[in-house]
Amino acid sequence: MDAKSELPAQGGILLVDKAEAWTSHDVVAKARRALGTRKVGHAGTLDPMATGLLVLGVGPATRLLTHLVGLDKTYETTMRLGESTVTDDREGDRLAVADAETVAEVLADPERIARGIAALSGPIEQAPSAVSAIKVDGRRAYDRVRSGEDVELKRRPVTVHRFDAGDPRPTQTADGFATIDVDATVDCSSGTYIRALARDLGADLNLGGHLTALRRTHVGPFSVDGAVAMERLAAGDPGPLLDPADVARVLFPELTLTAQQAIDLGHGKRLEVPDAPDARLVAATDPEGRLIGLIEVKRGVTRVVTNFPTPDGAA
Incomplete structure (x- = not known):
């Protein structure tokens, strides 16, 4: 992505190939400069001696990080x-x-x-x-x-x-x-x-x-092969961000909502989804594929775990 362009409304996940001698905090600082936002976090540190995959969350997508930290x-x-x-x-x-x-x-x-x-x-x-x-x-x-x-x-x-x-x-x-x-x-x-x-x-x-x-x-399912090199990030080019919906689909089962359900869920309402199986975490998406939130489904009723910004301004 162009470092000068506006960030997506839901932010994104950035995969970085950390170089030796850089701290995880150094990588976050470079990403903040390259992306023009302070809202950048990471899903688990690497020692300065270590190299390889560091997963960053940008903007609202930092809400996904708590679910990435525990991956193998x-x-x-x-x-x-x-x-x-x-x-x-x-x-x-x-x-x-x-x-x-x-x-x-x-x-x-x-x-x-x-x-x-x-x-x-x-x-x-x-x-x-x-x-x-x-x-x-x-x-x-x-x-x-x-x-x-x-x-x-x-x-x-x-x-x-x-x-x-x-x-x-x-x-x-x-x-x-x-x-x-x-x-x-x-x-x-x-x-x-x-x-x-x-x-x-x-x-x-x-x-x-x-x-x-x-x-x-x-x-987890993310590989260093798809990560941006530190040299590129340090030069101000963060490369592409992964869409939060795509990341959530990889990690969790997906529940596609109707347009009205998406609006209601975006405002924190519980939904009745009698055909959906029980699940601790589900990626709830709208008809256009945007991530509305991560939800729990129990006995055909949803409970919002984490919401994401929606077109109508919710969350």
């Missing part, structure tokens, strides 16, 4: 075994390195790594990285770590749907310590920390571990 994610990553760090990634100070003999033993028996990966697949209990944004008594965990505190976060249930790893290969640190690098693809539930997977795999092997690379390729 896919990551491409490289895990380094044999060295642990404070942040569980390559940006943190080193905590420890494994001895060369232990590294050689694991490298000679790749099945040990495979068993460790299997133990971290499926429904698991995971302690988030100590430098996560989770709050502990009102303060971010990473702030407490930077202040010198020892932080150990409570384990929480997550699901690793797929943890596919390539062949382990011998590597070494910049100062010559022996390590093992493993490239992996991970499909996981929202809230899974890939850094923690590297940490826990290393701990299981008595090696220590951390991430050296991380790229998010998918958020």
Whole structure:
């Protein structure tokens, strides 16, 4: 879209391929400038070290973000075994390195790594990285770590749907310590920390571990292949926005309303839809395909969860 053109009335969803060293806040700031609006938010952050898919909401479409945050994610990553760090990634100070003999033993028996990966697949209990944004008594965990505190976060249930790893290969640190690098693809539930997977795999092997690379390729049905490059966004061209109705149709069942029903729903009224099955979230659209709102359907009656601007000015 032309950055100087007027935004669609319902805004849109913008897919961005975040570059390394940019924070998620940096990306939002660039999008605000490119689109000429302050109303831009994101559906889940990426660390500065990470690259890949960041999903932004623009204008009224930011109302969809709360329903995008919980989608499953896919990551491409490289895990380094044999060295642990404070942040569980390559940006943190080193905590420890494994001895060369232990590294050689694991490298000679790749099945040990495979068993460790299997133990971290499926429904698991995971302690988030100590430098996560989770709050502990009102303060971010990473702030407490930077202040010198020892932080150990409570384990929480997550699901690793797929943890596919390539062949382990011998590597070494910049100062010559022996390590093992493993490239992996991970499909996981929202809230899974890939850094923690590297940490826990290393701990299981008595090696220590951390991430050296991380790229998010998918958020639910959305792929980084359709995302705008950071260079283009930074130059003031955000590219096309996804229509909120199209996004909602991908995520939820659709209920097409009559023109009068669309008006009534836009004003928050409950509708009787006896033929519609019960559903926690449904994309309600008007005869022209515009998104009127996200609704719950229960026993043939609707309840508005989130409304969107309509031609008559409702919502």
